[in-house]
Amino acid sequence: MxxxxxxxxxxxxxxxxxxxxxxxxxxxxxxxxxxxxxxxMKVSAAQVRAARGLLDISQQELADLSKVSLRTIVQFERGSKPASESILQALKLSLEAAGIEFISENGGGLGVRLARGTANT
Known part of the structure; x- marks a missing residue:
């Protein structure tokens, strides 16, 4: 058992x-x-900042969504501390659930965009 x-x-x-x-x-x-x-695909700090900007959410709101500590998000976005794979996964999945699409480096560079049908209110 x-x-x-x-x-x-x-x-x-x-x-x-x-x-x-x-x-x-x-x-x-x-x-x-x-x-x-x-x-x-790994997620960069710039992508997380851009995604928050598109969604118009704060670092605290992202922390609440992803269950990642605010301090970890601040340090990751600043570049002062790398994030673990599990943190990157939590951030990526949370932002995707909120309507973000992550764009891989396909000649034009990494990026983010709102998924179709996602309204930025």
């Missing part, structure tokens, strides 16, 4: 009265996305 993890990265397998602990494999959901080609 498998139960929900009691702590990050650990699954408790319960058999009779004996408890075994096994660490999760080092492969994260993010790594699986990369392997499958689902997540292929």
């Amino acid at each position: 498998i139960r929900a993890p009691q702590s990050v990265g650990v699954v408790r397998l319960l058999k009779a009265e004996t408890h075994f602990q096994q660490p999760f494999p080092k492969t994260s959901i993010f790594a699986l996305f990369v392997q499958q080609g689902i997540w292929t």
Whole structure:
């Protein structure tokens, strides 16, 4: 029987009265996305700033949307601290859900735009 993890990265397998602990494999959901080609584009600080501008939202509002701390967003946008892959994923997915399309570097450079049907109110 498998139960929900009691702590990050650990699954408790319960058999009779004996408890075994096994660490999760080092492969994260993010790594699986990369392997499958689902997540292929990194997000730059300039793209995040531009996306916020298009949506007319503050850093605090992005923090609330993405569940990423305000301090992390400020540091990332300033360039004073690189963001982890999980932070980049959270920011990208949150902004996409709000109506942003990320444009990969296809000769014209990285960019963002509002998705079709997204009204900037």
